[in-house]
Amino acid sequence: MSDTTSDSFVSRHGTDGFGIAHLPYGSFSTSSADARLGVRVGDHVLALTDLVSRDSDLFALVDHRNLDALLASDRSSWDRVRADLQSVLSSADHAERLTAAAHPVAETRMHMPFTVADYVDFYGNEFHAANVGRIFRPEQAPLLPNWKHLPVGYHGRAGTIAVSGTDVRRPHGLRPEADGNPSYGPSRRLDIEAEMGFVLGSPVPGGRVSLSEADDHVFGLTLTNDWSARDIQAYEYVPLGPNLGKSFITSISPWVTPLAALEAVRVAPPVRDTPLAEYLDDAKERPWSFDVTFEVVLNGKVVANPPFASTYWTAAQMLAHMTVNGAGLRAGDFFAGGTISGPEKSQRGSFLELAWGGAEPIVLDDGSEFTFLRDGDEVTLRATAAAADGSTIRFGECTGRVIEFA
Numbered sequence: 001m002s003d004t005t006s007d008s009f010v011s012r013h014g015t016d017g018f019g020i021a022h023l024p025y026g027s028f029s030t031s032s033a034d035a036r037l038g039v040r041v042g043d044h045v046l047a048l049t050d051l052v053s054r055d056s057d058l059f060a061l062v063d064h065r066n067l068d069a070l071l072a073s074d075r076s077s078w079d080r081v082r083a084d085l086q087s088v089l090s091s092a093d094h095a096e097r098l099t100a101a102a103h104p105v106a107e108t109r110m111h112m113p114f115t116v117a118d119y120v121d122f123y124g125n126e127f128h129a130a131n132v133g134r135i136f137r138p139e140q141a142p143l144l145p146n147w148k149h150l151p152v153g154y155h156g157r158a159g160t161i162a163v164s165g166t167d168v169r170r171p172h173g174l175r176p177e178a179d180g181n182p183s184y185g186p187s188r189r190l191d192i193e194a195e196m197g198f199v200l201g202s203p204v205p206g207g208r209v210s211l212s213e214a215d216d217h218v219f220g221l222t223l224t225n226d227w228s229a230r231d232i233q234a235y236e237y238v239p240l241g242p243n244l245g246k247s248f249i250t251s252i253s254p255w256v257t258p259l260a261a262l263e264a265v266r267v268a269p270p271v272r273d274t275p276l277a278e279y280l281d282d283a284k285e286r287p288w289s290f291d292v293t294f295e296v297v298l299n300g301k302v303v304a305n306p307p308f309a310s311t312y313w314t315a316a317q318m319l320a321h322m323t324v325n326g327a328g329l330r331a332g333d334f335f336a337g338g339t340i341s342g343p344e345k346s347q348r349g350s351f352l353e354l355a356w357g358g359a360e361p362i363v364l365d366d367g368s369e370f371t372f373l374r375d376g377d378e379v380t381l382r383a384t385a386a387a388a389d390g391s392t393i394r395f396g397e398c399t400g401r402v403i404e405f406a
C-alpha cells in the first residue's frame with residue numbers, strides 16, 4: 001500500500017471506516033450524470049474513470065455503470081485496479097483535481113453494484129441452524145444429519161436482489177393455520193436475516209473452484225438482508241426448502257468491500273468436529289473466515305451484534321461446494337453465507353431467534369413487545385472490521401423499510 005502523503009485526496013477526505021485500506025466499490029449517479037462505477041473515500045464518491053488512467057488497459061474495465069466488466073476479468077486485474085486507486089488517492093499530485101471531481105455521498109444515488117447472475121443462499125452458521133431447528137422442529141435433533149458434512153443451501157431468485165433503500169413490500173402467501181389448512185394473506189411473521197454476501201467473478205464455465213482457488217474468484221463482500229416470511233416459509237418448505245417465503249426481496253448494500261481489504265481480519269473458522277470430504281477439507285488451507293462484527297438496527301436502535309466469525313462453513317467451502325458438480329461460475333454470481341448468530345442471545349441475526357418464534361418477545365425502549373416486523377419498521381445492517389493499517393473498515397449499510405403490499 002502506498003504511503004499517504006500529507007496532502008493527498010485520502011489525507012483530506014478519508015475517514016475512519018472509509019480510508020485508503022478500504023475503498024469499496026459502488027454504482028452511483030448524480031443529478032447531472034448517469035450511473036458510473038465509483039469508489040468511496042470518507043463521505044465522497046469518485047468515478048473510477050477519474051482515477052484510472054485513460055492510457056491503462058484497465059480503463060476499459062472500469063468505464064462502466066457498475067462492476068460487471070471488472071467481475072468478468074480476473075484477480076490480477078482486480079489487484080491492479082486497487083493498487084492504482086491507492087496510488088492515485090495517496091499522491092499529492094492529484095489532490096486538487098480529485099477534490100474537484102469528488103461527489104459528496106449525500107448528493108449521489110446508489111444503484112445495484114453489479115448484475116446478479118445466479119444466487120445461492122447458504123445455511124452456514126451452526127448457532128442459527130440449531131436455533132431454527134429447535135424452533136421449527138422441536139421434536140428432532142437441532143441439526144439435521146447432513147449439516148456438518150456439507151454447507152446446506154438453496155437457490156434463490158437473483159432477480160429480486162435489490163439495493164439497500166428499496167422498500168420491502170410485505171409478501172402475501174399461504175400461511176399455516178391451527179386447523180391444518182393454510183390461509184392466504186399478508187405474512188404475519190415477516191423477519192430479517194443478517195448475512196454476509198460474496199460477489200464472484202473470473203468465470204469458470206462448467207468447471208470447479210477448489211478451496212485454494214477461492215481467492216481468485218471472490219471479488220468482494222457486501223452486507224445482505226435475506227428478508228424472510230416465516231409463516232409462508234414454514235408451510236411451503238417441506239420437502240424442497242425455502243421458496244416464496246424468501247424470494248420476495250433480498251437487500252444488499254450498494255458498497256462492495258474488496259476481499260483484499262480484509263486481509264487483516266482473516267481468522268480460522270470454528271473447529272471442525274466432523275471429518276470432511278476432500279473437496280471441503282480446509283485443515284491445510286489459509287483461513288477463510290473474517291472477524292467482522294455486525295449490528296442489527298431496528299428503527300434506529302441496535303438490537304443485536306452477530307459475529308460473522310462464528311459461521312461454521314467458510315465462503316471458500318461454499319464456493320467449492322456449489323461448483324463441485326461442474327455447475328461452474330459466472331461473473332456476477334452471488335451467494336450469502338447464512339444468517340449469522342453467535343452463542344449469546346444478543347448475537348442472534350434474526351427476529352425468529354431473538355424473539356424465539358414469538359414465544360419470547362423483545363421488549364423495546366417504550367416498553368412495548370416486539371416479535372416480527374410491522375409495517376413502517378426499518379431495519380439497517382451495519383458491520384465493522386479492523387484494517388491492516390490500524391484503521392477501521394465500515395461496511396456500507398444495508399437498509400430497508402417494511403411497507404404494505406397493496
Ligand SMILES: O=C(O)/C=C/C(=O)CC(=O)CC(=O)O
Pocket residue numbers: 121122123124125128132133136193195226228237242246337338339
Ligand atoms: O431450517 C429451516 O427450515 C430454515 C432455515 C432458514 O430459514 C435459514 C436460511 O434461509 C438460510 C440462512 O440464512 O441461514
Ligand SMILES: [Ca+2]
Pocket residue numbers: 121122193195226336338339
Ligand atoms: Ca438466508
Ligand SMILES: [Mg+2]
Pocket residue numbers: 225226227228245246247248249250
Ligand atoms: Mg429473502
